Amino acid sequence: MKISNIFKHIKLVMKHKWVVFKLCIKVGEPWRGFMHDWSKFSPTEFIESVKYYNGHRSPISLCKEDVGYSKAWLHHKGRNKHHHQYWIDLTIPEKTIIIPYKYAVEMVCDELAAGMVYNGDKWNQNTQLEYYLNKERQQNLIHPQTDKFLIATFTEISKNGLDKTLTKDNIKKLYEKYCVKMEELDENQV
Numbered sequence: 001m002k003i004s005n006i007f008k009h010i011k012l013v014m015k016h017k018w019v020v021f022k023l024c025i026k027v028g029e030p031w032r033g034f035m036h037d038w039s040k041f042s043p044t045e046f047i048e049s050v051k052y053y054n055g056h057r058s059p060i061s062l063c064k065e066d067v068g069y070s071k072a073w074l075h076h077k078g079r080n081k082h083h084h085q086y087w088i089d090l091t092i093p094e095k096t097i098i099i100p101y102k103y104a105v106e107m108v109c110d111e112l113a114a115g116m117v118y119n120g121d122k123w124n125q126n127t128q129l130e131y132y133l134n135k136e137r138q139q140n141l142i143h144p145q146t147d148k149f150l151i152a153t154f155t156e157i158s159k160n161g162l163d164k165t166l167t168k169d170n171i172k173k174l175y176e177k178y179c180v181k182m183e184e185l186d187e188n189q190v
């Protein structure tokens, strides 16, 4: 493990957190932006990510390629509600449930920030839609309504850009169009 990678990894995580925070402010969820990804500083996530630090690819992907799985990822997705993987339970009939609003918004900001930080100058407003359709969607079990929300959001970004799409009103409208809020479902069940 290289000592310099400790600092490079911290810098990369903080840069990612900063971009997520700025995007979360745009959509009216600053607290989600602030709370984003602190578990990356837990020993399970931190040590593995420093070991596989690379600079332009996720250390989690590199670890998975090397040992077949990533303990950092299992730890991360089990604690961070902004990952659709958090909402999977294979023992229930639906297998996965709709991601609640504030985490759905944080997820959009997270994916955009990751795309921007990793792609640098090569990032453009189509990047996220292409990545989602060609990669993320293929590899994951995503609730059909969460899926529709993500496609609609990334499609709007590719057509209208970040500033027009990422407003509190617009993102709320998109979420309400494609997802039923879990809070409402919970209330109705009482």
Ligand SMILES: [Zn+2]
Residues within 6 Å of the ligand: 037, 076, 080, 082, 083, 110
């Ligand atoms: Zn995360």
